[in-house]
Amino acid sequence: MEKPITAVLLGAGRRGFQSYGNYALKNKKQLKFVAVAEPIQARREKFAKLHSIPSDRCYKSWEDLLDESKLADIAFVCTQDQMHTEPTMLALEKGYHVLLEKPMAHNLKDCIKIVKKVEETGRILGVGHILRYTDFFSKIYKIIQKGLIGDIINITHRENVMWYHYAHSFIRGPWANVEKSSPMILAKCCHDLDLLYWIVGSLPKKISSFGGLMHFKPENAPEGAPNYCLDGCPAKDTCLYYAPRIYIDIIPMIQIMDKSENKLLKILSRLRKNHANFLTYISKILTPFKELRYYKDFPVYYLYTGQKEDYSDEAKAKILKKSPYGRCVYHCDNDVVDHQVVNIEFENGVTASLTMHGFSEREGRTLRIDGSRATIIGEYHVSGEKIIFYDHFSGKEKLIYKKKLRMKAREYDQGDFELVEVFIKSLISKEMAEPLTNAKASLESHLMAFAAHKSRLNNSIIDMKKFRKQAEIL
Ligand SMILES: NC(=O)c1ccc[n+]([C@@H]2O[C@H](COP(=O)([O-])OP(=O)(O)OC[C@H]3O[C@@H](n4cnc5c(N)ncnc54)[C@H](O)[C@@H]3O)[C@@H](O)[C@H]2O)c1
Secondary structure, three states, X not given: OOOOEEEEEEOOOHHHHHHHHHHXXXXXXXXXXXXXXXXXXXXXXXXXXXXXXXXXXXXXXXXXXXXXXXXXXXXXXXXXXXXXXXXXXXXXXXXXXXXXXXOOOOOHHHHHHHHHHHHHHOOOEEEOOHHHHOHHHHHHHHHHHOOOOOOEEXXXXXXXXXXXXXXXXXXXXXXXXXXXXXXXXXXXXXXXXXXXXXXXXXXXXXXXXXXXXXXXXXXXXXXXXXOEOOOOOOOOOOOOOOHHHHHOOOHHHHHHHHHOOOHHHHHXXXXXXXXXHHHHHHHHHOOHHHHHHOOOOOOHHHHOOOOOOOOOHHHHHHHHOOOHHHEOOOOOOOOOOOXXXXXXXXOOOOEEXXXXXXXXXXXXXXXXXXXXXXXXXXXEEXXXXXXXXXXXXXXXXXXXXXXEOOOOOOOOOHHHHHHHHHHHHHHHHOOOOOXXXXXXHHHHHHHHHHHHHHHHHHOOOEEHHHHHHHOOOO
C-alpha cells in the first residue's frame, strides 16, 4: 500500500485545524500530519491528539518547527495574513512544498518575494483560492470553456458579505485594520479576482476602484453606547450588532438556516430561535441537538483562544465582556472599507465589475456573465447554490446546477477538500493538476487587489502593464 503524503501544520486555527485537518482525518490514505506548530496550547494538543502526533513533534511556533530539518513533504501555512511570508520562505528553502493560505502575503513586495523563491527552489506552491475548486465555479468554468455562452462580453460579480460576518471579521476581528492585516479587497476578494482572471482567461489591462468606510464609525454609534456591548448598552434591544445576539443567540446562523431550502433546517432554526430552553433540555437526551443548542462553528469558534471550550450562554457572556468580539462595532480600531467596487478591462476586451460590501442579508457571491450567445446567472450562497443558463437563440432558460445548504456546509467545505486533493495529485505526478496554478498565476489576483487598493486611494486608473513593471513582475 502506498504511504500517505506527509505534512506539517503551521497555525492550527480555523483553516488549519478544521479545513485541512479534517481533510487528513477523512482521507488517511492520502495525507498524514506528522507535526504541528501552534502557540495556543489547547489547540495544539487537540490537533496532536486527533492526528496522533507525538509530543516531541508539537511546537509552540512555526520558527521552532522550521528550525528542525525537513519533517514532511508539505508545509501548510495557515497563520494569519501578516505571518505568511517568513514561514513560507523558510519552508520552501527547507525543501517543503507549500500550501499557503490566501492572501499569499499582505503586501505586494512579499508576494513577489514568495513567487521568486518558488521559482528558484522549484517547489510546488498552492494558494488557498478554494473557490476555483468548488462544484459551482468549476461548472461555470466548464460552460465557458465549451463555448456555450459564445464569447464572454461582460461579467458582473458581487461578494455579498453578510452583515454579521463583516462585523465579526472586518470590524471586531483579525481583518479590521489595514496595518495589522491587509486591505479588505485583498483579504476577502483575492478569491473573486482570481475567479475573474481564471474565467476570462486573459490578463487585466486597466483597473479602477472606488469605495471606503462609510458606516462603522463612532459618529454612527447609538447614543450612550459603551465600548463593550455588555457594559450596559442602551441600544441592546435594537442594535443589529449587539454581540450577544450574534454569539449567544446565534441569530445570523438561525437566519441562514431559515433561508435554506432544506425543510429540516428551517424547523431547527425556529426551534433554536423560539424554544432555546426546550432545546437545552432535549439536547441532554438527544445528542444531535447539542450541536444546535451549543453551536461551536463560525463565528463562535473565534471567542475561544485557549480557555476551556465551554459553550454555555453564561460562559460566552463572560468571554464577551472582555473579548474583542464583545466590542461595540462603532468603537473599534477598524479602518478597512465596508464597500468597494472594482472595474476591470482585460486585454482580450472583456469588461468586469466586482462589488464587495458588508451589508448583505445573506452570505455569498452572485454573478452574471453575459456572452455573445447566452447569459449565465449564478447564486453561490451559503444557504444554497444555483446556476441558470439563458440561451438567447431559443429564448429558453434552464436550471443547470443546484445545491442545498448542508448541515456541515462550513465545516467540510468542498472547495477546501478539492484543493488539497489537487495539490497532492500535483505532488505525486510532479506537474500542476488543473485547476491548480503556478505561483506567478496565483499572484495575478493579488496584483489586481493591490492595483484596486491603489486606484481607490489615489483616485486613478491603473495601467496594469506599468503596474507589473513597477513591481518587477514583467
Ligand atoms: N481560503 C479561504 O477561503 C480562507 C478563509 C478564511 C481565512 N483564510 C486565511 O487563512 C489564514 C488563517 O485564518 P484562520 O481563520 O484560520 O485564522 P486563525 O486565527 O483561526 O488561525 C491562525 C492560527 O495561527 C496561530 N499562530 C499565531 N502565531 C503563530 C506562530 N508563531 N506559529 C504558529 N502558529 C501561530 C494562531 O494561534 C491561530 O491558531 C489567514 O491568512 C486567512 O486570511 C483563508
